[in-house]
Amino acid sequence: MSADNTLAPLLPGATLGVLGGGQLGRMFVHQAQGMGYFTAVLDADPTSPARLVSHHHIQTGYEDPQGLAELARLSDAVTTEFENVPAAALAALAAQRPVSPAASAVSVAQDRAREKAHFVACGVPCAPYAVIETAEQLAAVSSDLLPGILKTARMGYDGKGQVRVKTPAELAAAWDSVGKVPCVLEKMLPLALECSVIVARGADGGTVHLPVQRNLHRDGILAVTEVFEQNLPPALAQQAVAAAVSIANGLQYVGVLCVEFFVLQDGSLVVNEIAPRPHNSGHYSQNACDVSQFELQVRTVARLPLTQPRQHSPAVMLNLLGDLWFAHGDAAQTPPWAEVLALPGTHLHLYGKRDAKRGRKMGHLNITAATPEAARATALQAAALLGIAPF
Incomplete structure (x- = not known):
């Protein structure tokens, strides 16, 4: 019973289920609840971020038949917030409830060899x-x-x-x-920079997308995302969006999909990988766009109409890792949030994780301003206060 454009929309008051209790699930739950939906989370961790805020929590592993049956009983439709949820679990749920994205699409994203073959089949260049x-x-x-x-x-x-x-x-x-x-x-290719596109595709095949995001990674983890008009050459941005839509269409994808790209030193674009869920690089949309990536996820799961998001403010997103809690030694100390939030246009999002650990994603900080220059200047001030290296 995979996503089907013949099914009626699920209106507020329905229950939306999510496999995975991490921070992406938490932000999906917050968005769904804000729009009037009930939520159910399946995750084995009793202290998972999404479990702490959801109406229902099913404390089992992803492959537990009884847990999956309970999620299907509680939910009117189901999504996932973690790309490594077993595709078999999604397939089992799809026999009872609409599931998006489908197991077939997630299984491609879970296997780099199949993922590369899909890029080639879609005519999108990769390394x-x-x-x-x-x-x-x-x-x-x-x-x-x-x-x-x-x-x-x-x-x-x-x-x-x-x-x-x-x-x-x-x-x-x-x-x-x-x-x-x-x-x-x-x-290995000579890289100039990295970027990504968040695309949402409905069960009717219609797509919308967020603006192209310019990203900086450190030690393999996203550190900074900058999004503003002409953060990339317009032709390159259009190429990235077209490639992301092609990849989503080729998968018959339903849901929110992130497509990550490399821009090479010669100005050409190659796709790196896909994430079948909302993505760190799309977090800025919570404060800089009229429709966030999490609202897009709710809309695709509930089969609501998709409207093209509009970015109303230039934005910078800083990823907040647990290292910031240990900036002054081995004992964890709360970062100077008051000083950071005194800066104009700062929006703090913490994920409710009890213990800070080095390398662990604890939250993110969105900075919005009237101009790209002002957003970047404030972001650099915030970074200095937090002990984040300049960019």
Whole structure:
């Protein structure tokens, strides 16, 4: 019973279910509740951010049949906030309730080899690559792909499961170090910058998108997103949006999809990967757009009409990692939120996680202003107060 454009919209008062209790689930729940929906979250962690704010919490693993049955009983439609939810769980739920995105689309995003093949099928350029599943495939890798990045085909995000390699010997050692699981080797390309597009696609095939987001990663984790008119050359932005829509259409996707791109030094665009959910780089939309990525997610799940979001303010998003709590030593200290919030146009979003840990996503700070220059200046002030390196 996957998403179907013949089904009537779910109006406020219905219950929307979500697989996963992380911060993306929490923000989805907040948005859904603000629009008048009830919510149900399935997550094994009793202290998960979304569980703490949802009407219903089912404390089981993603593959527990009884937990999935209870989520289906409580919910009128179901979505996910975590790309590594087993596709089989989504398929099982889809036999009873509308599920978006569908298991078929999520399973592509969960496997880098299938993901790359999908990009090629959609005519969207990606980095030259080779699939490595056997010793024979390892031996056959072309030297043209080195130096490269070896990435595990499954269960990799935020830079996890990735090893940079320069020589065939380093490649062999890296494959051994990840347990000789299926991998993709991508050729390293001369990057100028990174960007992403959030696209929402309805069950009727209609699409809308947020403005193209310019991103800065540090240690494989998104650190800063800047979004304003002409943050990228207009032709390049149009190309990125068209590629994202093509990828979503090719998957028959229903829901919110993030497509991440590399802009090369020669000005060309290549796709990096997709995330079948709202994305860190779209958080600015909560304060800078008239429709946020989480409202788009609610609308796609509930089969409500999709309207093209409009950005009303230039914005910068700063990712807030647990490291900020340890800026002055090994004992956790609360960052100077009062000083940060004294700056004009600052909007603090914390995820309700009890313990700060280095590298853990604890929240984000959105900065809006009348001009890109003012937003960036305030963001740099905030970064200095928080101990975030300038950008």
